[in-house]
Amino acid sequence: MVDLNTLPRRHYTEGPTPLEHLGALSAELGGPQIWIKRDDQLGLTQGGNKTRKLEFLIAEALAQGADTLVTVGGVQSNHCRLTLSAARHEGLECHLVLEEDLGADGNPVPAEAGGNPPDHTGNFLLFDLLGADSTEVLPHGSDLVSRVHELADDLRAQGKKPYVIPVGGSNVTGALGYVDCAQELLTQFAEADLDVTSIVAPSGSAGTQAGLVAGFHGADSQLPVIGINVSRTQKDQEPKIVNLVDEVAALLELPPVPRECSVGLGDYFGTGYALPTPGMVEAVRLFAKTEGILLDPVYTGKAAAGLIDLIRQGRFGPEDTVVFIHSGGVPGLYARAGAFA
The missing domain is CATH 3.40.50.1100 (Rossmann fold)
Incomplete structure (x- = not known):
C-alpha cells in the first residue's frame, strides 16, 4: 500500500463510505452481483467524489x-x-x-x-x-x-x-483522493470476503479513475477499473487518463502503470456532456425503483447505463462481482428533471 500519511490532507468525511450489495438490481439484470461504493455519502454539502x-x-x-x-x-x-x-x-x-x-x-x-x-x-x-x-x-x-x-x-x-x-x-494532487479510495476499497473487500472482478466508474475529468488505477497498482492489485466516459470518445479520453495515471505514479514513486490499465469506454455519453440519453434515463429509473438509490443524469446515470449495457452484452456474467462507484452529483438531477418527463 502507498503511504499517504506524509502528505498534507484535510478530513471532511467521518470514516469510509458504505459498500452496499444491490441484490434487487442484480436480480433484475440477471448478470453479475453488483455492489455500489456510496461516495455520494462523502462529507461536505450533499457529498460526491x-x-x-x-x-x-x-x-x-x-x-x-x-x-x-x-x-x-x-x-x-x-x-x-x-x-x-x-x-x-x-x-x-x-x-x-x-x-x-x-x-x-x-x-x-x-x-x-x-x-x-x-x-x-x-x-x-x-x-x-x-x-x-x-x-x-x-x-x-x-x-x-x-x-x-x-x-x-x-x-x-x-x-x-x-x-x-x-x-x-483533477490534477495530480486531487487524484490522490482516489488513491486513498482504492486502498479503502481493498480493505472493505477483504472485510466482506468479496472476490471483485471489476470496478466501473464514471470518467470525466479523469481524476477519480486515474487515482483508482494508480491506487490499485500501488497496492499490487490487478483489479481492472473500467471508465464510462461522460463527454468524450474512447480515443480522446484514454490519453487523459493515462497522462494523469503517469503523473500520480511518478509523484508516489510507483513502478510504471501498464497502458492497458486505463480504459475509458466512449459509447454512452450520447451527443455531448450533460445531454440526456435514453440509456441514462433508464438507468436512473432502474436504480431508483429497485434500490431506492438516486443517480445523477450527467455522471453516474451515464456510467450506470454503460454498466447495464455491458451486462446485457455478456461482458459480465453471473460468476462476476462488479463494484459501481457512485460519484454523487444528485443535486444536478433536479435541474434536469425535464429529461424524465
Whole structure:
C-alpha cells in the first residue's frame, strides 16, 4: 500500500463510505452481483467524489498560505458546489467561473429562456445558498481556464492569495483522493470476503479513475477499473487518463502503470456532456425503483447505463462481482428533471 500519511490532507468525511450489495438490481439484470461504493455519502454539502480530491487540494492551498479559492465548471458543477462548501468550512473566499448550460438540442440555453443561469435549481441554487463570493457565467465554449487565471491575477492585485483549482479538481494532487479510495476499497473487500472482478466508474475529468488505477497498482492489485466516459470518445479520453495515471505514479514513486490499465469506454455519453440519453434515463429509473438509490443524469446515470449495457452484452456474467462507484452529483438531477418527463 502507498503511504499517504506524509502528505498534507484535510478530513471532511467521518470514516469510509458504505459498500452496499444491490441484490434487487442484480436480480433484475440477471448478470453479475453488483455492489455500489456510496461516495455520494462523502462529507461536505450533499457529498460526491470531489470531496476526496478536495481533502488534498485544500490542504495544499492552506500550506501555500491561500486565503481564496478560484475554480471553474458548468452552471451545475458538483465540483464547484463542493469547493465552495470546503471554502465555507475553512473560512476561505471562493470565486466561481461557470460555463452556460446546454439544452436537449445541444445548443446553449439563452438567459431569457431561463437557461443561464437556470432558475436557481440544483447546484446553482446551492452556489447562492453557500454564498459564493463571486459567480461569473460565461457563454458555452468560452476559454474558462484563461478567465480563471485572469481572475486570480485580479485577486492578487487586491492583496488576496488565491489558489486555483482545475476543472473537477483533477490534477495530480486531487487524484490522490482516489488513491486513498482504492486502498479503502481493498480493505472493505477483504472485510466482506468479496472476490471483485471489476470496478466501473464514471470518467470525466479523469481524476477519480486515474487515482483508482494508480491506487490499485500501488497496492499490487490487478483489479481492472473500467471508465464510462461522460463527454468524450474512447480515443480522446484514454490519453487523459493515462497522462494523469503517469503523473500520480511518478509523484508516489510507483513502478510504471501498464497502458492497458486505463480504459475509458466512449459509447454512452450520447451527443455531448450533460445531454440526456435514453440509456441514462433508464438507468436512473432502474436504480431508483429497485434500490431506492438516486443517480445523477450527467455522471453516474451515464456510467450506470454503460454498466447495464455491458451486462446485457455478456461482458459480465453471473460468476462476476462488479463494484459501481457512485460519484454523487444528485443535486444536478433536479435541474434536469425535464429529461424524465
